[in-house]
Amino acid sequence: MFSIQDLINTIIIDVNQQDEGADRLIDVDSLSRWAGDPNTNNGFESYSIFYDDDKPEEWHKELGVPKPENKYKPFLNQKITVQMLQHLIIK
Secondary structure, three states, X not given: OOOHHHHHHHHHHHHOOOOOOOOOOOOHXXXXXXXXXXXXXXXXXXXXXXXXXOOHHHOOHHXXXXXXXXXXXXXXXXXXXXXXXXXXXXX
């Protein structure tokens, strides 16, 4: 048994790492390819994996914002991570 909240937090922390050579569990390039492919993402909104300057309130203040050099890399929040898991596991 595991806590789903722990899983969500682990995914967010891993994907949102800002360092160039970060040691990751999830390959962000693979995540981007999955999210952008309507044949495999089961209807997931592909652009939702990126930070949205128009909706900063959706990201917890502790998550911060992506560095300028990471602006076009995935940066998750809890809501999007839950939706992503639903599309990966349930749909």
